[in-house]
Amino acid sequence: MLPPPLRRLSAAAALGFVLAPASAFAHPHVFADARLEIETAADGSITELRNVWRFDEVFSASVVMDFDENADMQLEPGELAKISDMVTQSLAEFDYYTNITHNGDDVAVKLPEAIKVDFQDGQLLMFFALIPDKTELKGKITVGVFDPTMYAALDFIEDSDMAVTGAASDRCTRKVVRPDFDQIIAENQASLTEAFFETTQSSDLSKLLATRLELTCK
Template sequence: MRKALPLLLGLTVLAPGLAFAHPHIFAEARLEVVGGADGNIAELRNVWRFDEIFSSSVLMDFDKNTNLKLDPDELAEVGKTVLESLADFNYYTTITEDGKTIAVARPDVINVDYQDGQLLMFFAVKPSTAMPIKGKLTFGVYDPTMYAAMDFASDDDLVAIGDPFKACKRAVVRPDPDEVLAQNQASLTDAFFNDPTGTDMSKLFATRLELTC
């Protein structure tokens, strides 16, 4: 696989000895949770805008005709590569229903664009099982390897859309890193910092949308 996409996926490192325990790729994210007329979660719509350094590396790897831009077929190849590779990471999507983790189904396509020197990805995922809009529901986007930092610049970038949510209480939770570290000291061993892919610690730091319905 080309070098750029594994950076996003956390599957490889740039050089021997490079630590996984802090991000090397940065993306601004938007997440729209859509409620269906049947009272279930219909889909989660994602928009990711990546930093210019990572975006330029993708350009170099996928610009086959070297015209310094990504043509439609090249953008489609990026989307196809990410679609295949992110399956092992639940498409960076985390959903819980009353504390139970819910996986997501494979999206039909990951749409990709390249604007003003930045790579953008647009796609929707659905819960793998029917998910009624009731109880305590949480939704977020994070990289379990901690290699990519998915940032919601504003609380308005985490939204719930649809009439079924009118009876729900909405909150955007941004965990305090110091509190997370203090509460999980026993888990922060040398083994974790050497191989955080074997843990789920990054979930504790991730911004999330909480709905109580």
């Protein structure tokens, strides 16, 4: 059972992508164009992971229907604030859809402020910056932004949508990896038994298939 503040969202299907559990190998119901900027400092560390998500018109319209209290078909500042509060709390359970590793070890992240929400040209936008634990630009750093339940699809349309910025942006070589589902299946055919599909979690598969940015740093 969802806690009371979240139950309304799930029942209304607004922002359900962060609230409703999904079975393994579910398909996306919500789509968003995404951008990630990894901000670096002169001391050779990562300071922020900046995210921008622009959601599809269908999902955006459903959010307007659920949160447009004065029925003017817009989202006023007070209405946007309510969405922000709920999404900020809900995404914390999923580490804000962000997975970062440093030389194979997971790096914890924290949200410095509330997720900001806006409504422009019929689309819902969310933008926020995550602060990772102290991470030096040495060795291999991998960053992926994906929904572990596979309910929402965050699409980095261009490789340039996963960028490295800031004073130390030239210390690493950058590669955007876009896994191919058919290739992954072909490479793992021997292990694709009935037990594999019964035990594999959607979070495992979503991580395997997610677009990611790989940095190789000296």
